[in-house]
Amino acid sequence: xxxxxxxxxxxxxxxxxxxxxxxxxxxxxxxxxxxxxxxxxxxxxxxxxxxxxxxxxxxxxxxxxxxxxxxxxxxxxxxxxxxxxxxxxxxxxxxxxxxxxxxxxxxxxxxxxx
Amino acid sequence: xxxxxxxxxxxxxxxxxxxxxxxxxxxxxxxxxxxxxxxxxxxxxxxxxxxxxxxxxxxxxxxxxxxxxxxxxxxxxxxxxxxxxxxxxxxxxxxxxxxxxxxxxxxxxxxxxxx
Numbered sequence: 001x002x003x004x005x006x007x008x009x010x011x012x013x014x015x016x017x018x019x020x021x022x023x024x025x026x027x028x029x030x031x032x033x034x035x036x037x038x039x040x041x042x043x044x045x046x047x048x049x050x051x052x053x054x055x056x057x058x059x060x061x062x063x064x065x066x067x068x069x070x071x072x073x074x075x076x077x078x079x080x081x082x083x084x085x086x087x088x089x090x091x092x093x094x095x096x097x098x099x100x101x102x103x104x105x106x107x108x109x110x111x112x113x114x
Numbered sequence: 115x116x117x118x119x120x121x122x123x124x125x126x127x128x129x130x131x132x133x134x135x136x137x138x139x140x141x142x143x144x145x146x147x148x149x150x151x152x153x154x155x156x157x158x159x160x161x162x163x164x165x166x167x168x169x170x171x172x173x174x175x176x177x178x179x180x181x182x183x184x185x186x187x188x189x190x191x192x193x194x195x196x197x198x199x200x201x202x203x204x205x206x207x208x209x210x211x212x213x214x215x216x217x218x219x220x221x222x223x224x225x226x227x228x229x
Contacts, residue, residue: 006156032216043118043205043220044157089156099145099164100209100216101173104156 002027004092006105013080014113021108023090024072030092032100033066033073038107039086047088048075051095080112116140118221120206126227127196135191135224139208146189147207147218148181157205163189164211196228 003026013019025033034049050057050064050073057064061080066073077084087109091102119138127133139146148160159173163183174180178196183189193200203225207218 034217036220043222045220046217049217091157095216099162099170100211100218101147101159101162101170102149102157102218103159104149106156107154 002030002092002094002103004090004103004105006090006108008108009106010109010111012111012113015080015082017080019075019077019080019084019110019112021075021088021090021110022072023074023092023105024070025092025103026071027092027094028068028071029094032093032095033064034091034102035064035075036089036091036104037086038089044089077110080110082112082114085110085112118206118208118219120204120221120224122224123222124225124227126229128229129198130195132192132194133196133226135193135204135226137189137191137206137208137221139187139189139206140219141187143208143210143219144186145209145211145218146183147209148189148191149205149207151203151205151223153202160191160204193226196226198228201226201228 006023031052036044037047038044063076087107090105121136144165147162149157163169178194181191203223205223206221209218
């Protein structure tokens with residue numbers, strides 16, 4: 001089955017700096033890669049996703065890049081703000097039209113310091 | 115509109131007892147998923163339901179775990195003879211699962227503590 005590895009497990013940056021979180025996946029058939037943000041005690045929320053037919057996607061301060069050959073994808077947050085502090089999870093799945101079973105990474109605790 | 119809801123929000127039980135966790139998905143969502151999140155860990159897939167198809171139970175950790183989805187809407191996850199290692203947050207998610215609408219929307223979770 002699919003295996004997703006995520007690093008770093010913790011990341012501390014100064015406000016205004018950029019943050020990068022990296023994930024690798026094992027199943028070359030995976031074609032859908034979402035990123036979720038989970039604040040303490042709250043539910044995970046989708047922040048951005050990418051499908052395997054594109055290499056990069058951007059939404060304001062957040063971008064995701066995908067390298068299918070190397071089977072890795074990354075989340076980039078620019079101009080970080082204190083409200084970006086949370087745990088971020090990457091995930092991978094194979095979209096079949098019949099379901100979307102996500103395999104998650106173990107999470108990155110991002111702390112944005114003033 | 116209303117998001118995914120789950121009940122109870124917290125459940126404390128004694129080892130060996132059975133528990134039932136409930137999930138109300140977003141209205142109209144055909145796909146429903148259960149995940150488990152242990153302390154400081156990622157989310158672990160348990161089971162999913164897609165329309166009228168047979169559920170994918172490949173993530174259930176043992177035969178003590180089972181789930182139902184009645185009428186294509188509400189789902190219950192049942193854990194029989196609970197063990198301390200079952201302590202975790204159980205998250206439910208739903209999605210439209212059609213076309214490009216694959217986003218899974220999560221509920222707030224049920225925090226289960228087995229003493």
